[in-house]
Amino acid sequence: MMSPFKFHSKPYPHQKDVFEKTKDKEYWALNLEMGLGKSKIALDTASYLFQKGAINLCFILAPKGVYDTWIRNEIPSHVSPDIPIEILRWQPSLTKKFLQQLEDGLVSQNHEEKKLVFFLMNIEAMSTKKGVHYATQALELNPNNLMVVDESTTIKTHNSKRTKSVLSLASLSKFRRVLTGSPVTKSPLDLFSQCAFLSPHALGFKNYYSFERYFSVYGPRMTIKGKSFNKVVTYQRIPELTEKLTHFSTRLLKEDCLNLPDKVYLKRQIEFTPEQKEIYLQIKRLGIAKLESGELQTTASVLSQIIRMQQVCCGIFKPDDSEKTVSIPSNRINELGRILEEVDGKVLIWASFVDSINKITSFLEDKYGSRTVESFYGATPQKERQNIVERFQDPDDPLRYFVANPATGGFGLTLTAARTAIYFSNSYSYEHRLQSEARAHRISQKFMLTIIDLCAVDQSIGKTIDEKILESLLSKKQLSDTVLGDEIRDWLL
Numbered sequence: 001m002m003s004p005f006k007f008h009s010k011p012y013p014h015q016k017d018v019f020e021k022t023k024d025k026e027y028w029a030l031n032l033e034m035g036l037g038k039s040k041i042a043l044d045t046a047s048y049l050f051q052k053g054a055i056n057l058c059f060i061l062a063p064k065g066v067y068d069t070w071i072r073n074e075i076p077s078h079v080s081p082d083i084p085i086e087i088l089r090w091q092p093s094l095t096k097k098f099l100q101q102l103e104d105g106l107v108s109q110n111h112e113e114k115k116l117v118f119f120l121m122n123i124e125a126m127s128t129k130k131g132v133h134y135a136t137q138a139l140e141l142n143p144n145n146l147m148v149v150d151e152s153t154t155i156k157t158h159n160s161k162r163t164k165s166v167l168s169l170a171s172l173s174k175f176r177r178v179l180t181g182s183p184v185t186k187s188p189l190d191l192f193s194q195c196a197f198l199s200p201h202a203l204g205f206k207n208y209y210s211f212e213r214y215f216s217v218y219g220p221r222m223t224i225k226g227k228s229f230n231k232v233v234t235y236q237r238i239p240e241l242t243e244k245l246t247h248f249s250t251r252l253l254k255e256d257c258l259n260l261p262d263k264v265y266l267k268r269q270i271e272f273t274p275e276q277k278e279i280y281l282q283i284k285r286l287g288i289a290k291l292e293s294g295e296l297q298t299t300a301s302v303l304s305q306i307i308r309m310q311q312v313c314c315g316i317f318k319p320d321d322s323e324k325t326v327s328i329p330s331n332r333i334n335e336l337g338r339i340l341e342e343v344d345g346k347v348l349i350w351a352s353f354v355d356s357i358n359k360i361t362s363f364l365e366d367k368y369g370s371r372t373v374e375s376f377y378g379a380t381p382q383k384e385r386q387n388i389v390e391r392f393q394d395p396d397d398p399l400r401y402f403v404a405n406p407a408t409g410g411f412g413l414t415l416t417a418a419r420t421a422i423y424f425s426n427s428y429s430y431e432h433r434l435q436s437e438a439r440a441h442r443i444s445q446k447f448m449l450t451i452i453d454l455c456a457v458d459q460s461i462g463k464t465i466d467e468k469i470l471e472s473l474l475s476k477k478q479l480s481d482t483v484l485g486d487e488i489r490d491w492l493l
Contacts, residue, residue, distance in 0.1 A: 014257035029249035034438030057142035066412030139172035152178035345419030
């Protein structure tokens with residue numbers, strides 16, 4: 001008889017409850033709000049299954065920038081040193097050294113000394129032939145495995161190459177887990193692929209289209225560019241879908257299980273300058289004209305117009321005849337300066353555009369010194385990223401301002417030293433907003449977190465795109481806790 005499992009890191013009560021409920025399940029969805037310890041539960045499960053003799057490989061797929069966190073922080077924190085492990089990290093360069101290390105690690109289970117091998121790949125590799133090839137090889141060589149998809153909304157698009165690849169690997173997995181704080185980011189249809197990875201029979205539908213037909217309500221038939229189709233206008237039978245999920249998933253919110261410090265939301269309104277207003281209205285009029293003429297018929301084309309209007313709100317503009325953005329007079333950076341004079345402690349500053357990040361960083365360096373600020377976005381060298389995070393988390397380090405893009409810094413980082421989070425500009429992505437908020441508002445947060453949104457306003461033109469984006473994010477925040485969704489509104493009118 002197997003001895004009781006001993007946790008390496010002490011679990012919170014909710015973590016222990018979920019672990020005990022799910023540890024022997026063939027598949028399960030850990031839909032726990034960010035900061036509640038999804039990674040720990042998954043690693044406790046891997047450790048338990050290894051000690052039980054059920055697995056020898058834990059294969060983890062995670063977005064870029066996140067899977068390094070598993071290696072640096074999560075595995076050392078939650079896997080006991082008494083368990084012999086080997087960590088393999090995917091390297092797309094496929095050097096001879098890496099291939100030898102990969103081969104040695106994946107076939108090591110044939111040796112007398114059993115080890116728990118962790119093989120970590122970035123989810124983006126599932127869009128490449130070589131990524132899928134080596135993932136397949138790993139699972140075939142080690143059929144006793146646990147496969148974990150972290151941030152599982154990365155496979156929500158049922159017909160994408162990435163999703164198809166991940167679903168093909170599921171059949172090679174003995175145990176499967178998906179991890180996400182918000183399984184629904186746009187509509188309940190997001191759920192199908194995530195659940196199909198767990199089991200083709202989890203939801204009881206043969207394919208995506210039968211699932212869509214059952215839970216969707218269609219509007220009148222439309223014809224665009226010669227193609228006829230029925231557009232989904234809303235959803236039905238949501239309680240039934242929610243009930244189905246309860247059989248193989250756990251949904252927990254922070255307020256359900258922890259006395260975390262409260263989050264306080266504030267909004268700072270910023271008046272347009274005359275130059276901003278003029279350019280903004282020009283773009284708006286152009287967008288409406290394109291909409292009426294039929295040029296704007298796709299989500300991508302509408303979003304392109306939205307982004308241009310949002311850039312103007314932030315004091316930057318990209319003329320049609322130029323590849324470079326130009327600065328236009330704006331009160332936004334000065335308002336940021338005023339806010340920073342009002343707050344204490346370390347500050348996260350989120351900005352959606354690289355030009356804004358550079359402008360903010362230069363502004364803060366001039367005002368407070370270069371050692372007080374660091375930027376964190378796509379161009380930040382990988383070798384510097386962990387050091388920046390550690391400096392920000394160190395209360396004695398002079399680094400006070402962490403300026404980041406939510407698409408890069410919003411995933412996988414722990415930034416609980418922050419007392420304040422300022423959204424210089426918001427992404428239209430609900431997932432980016434949730435993830436970026438969760439960087440500071442986590443289990444180890446010791447302070448009440450103040451979240452401040454900068455928002456351009458002008459009464460003469462009605463609601464600005466800043467206001468519409470913020471309203472949408474807040475509405476989606478309410479919808480995320482149930483299986484609901486909505487579509488892009490007519491942002492330009």
